[in-house]
Amino acid sequence: MRIGELAAASGLTAKTIRFYEQAGLLPEPPRTPGGYRDYPPQSRVRLAFVREAQSAGLTLAEIRSILALRDSGEAxxxxxxxxIQQRLAGIERRxxxxxxxxxxxxTLAERAATTDPSSCTDVDICSIIATRQTSDNEGLSASG
Incomplete structure (x- = not known):
């Protein structure tokens, strides 16, 4: 199957398929005598897997590692x-x-709702996001 046919069958663009091939997610297919890529039918299944794995939040490197295991005969x-557990833990942290x-x-929005904009000093930059350092600096400038 040529790249255009595979693109239509997989819902991906030819450019994406070439990218996946270069990224090691899709084996380089044999070429026709005319030099066109000739993808085997199982390429559709592999591309569908890549799309599903990406939609599950896996990176291309992670997907490549999964495919490498499968290609070596391991489940x-x-x-x-x-x-998946690592991804879930990362999402929970995030x-x-x-x-x-x-x-x-x-908290800042509540402060902003009650702050008079004219109350901002040069030291504060913005009193809505005044920092503890600002208070410390005021003490330093008063004593110095």
Whole structure:
């Protein structure tokens, strides 16, 4: 199957298929006498797997490692399970960070709603986001 046919069958562009080939996700296919790529039918299955794995949040490097295991004759499912657990743990950490950021932003939004813009001093830069260092610096300039 030529690259255009594979692109139509997989829902990917020919450019993406070439990229996946260069990235080691799709084996280089044999060429026709005219020099065209001639992909075997299983290329569709492999491309569908790459798309699904990407939509699950796996990186191309992780997907390449899964495919390498499969290509070497090993069942990659234990490796996939480990990658999924690692990805979930990373998402949980990121969610905790985002919740903390949301809390901080809500505090700043409340402060912004009650702050008079004319109360900003040169030292504060912006009193909505005044830092503890600003307070420390005021003490230094008063004593110095």
């Amino acid at each position: 990659p499912c234990a490796h996939v399970a480990d990658l 969610l905790a960070e985002l919740r903390a950021t949301r809390t901080a932003l809500r």
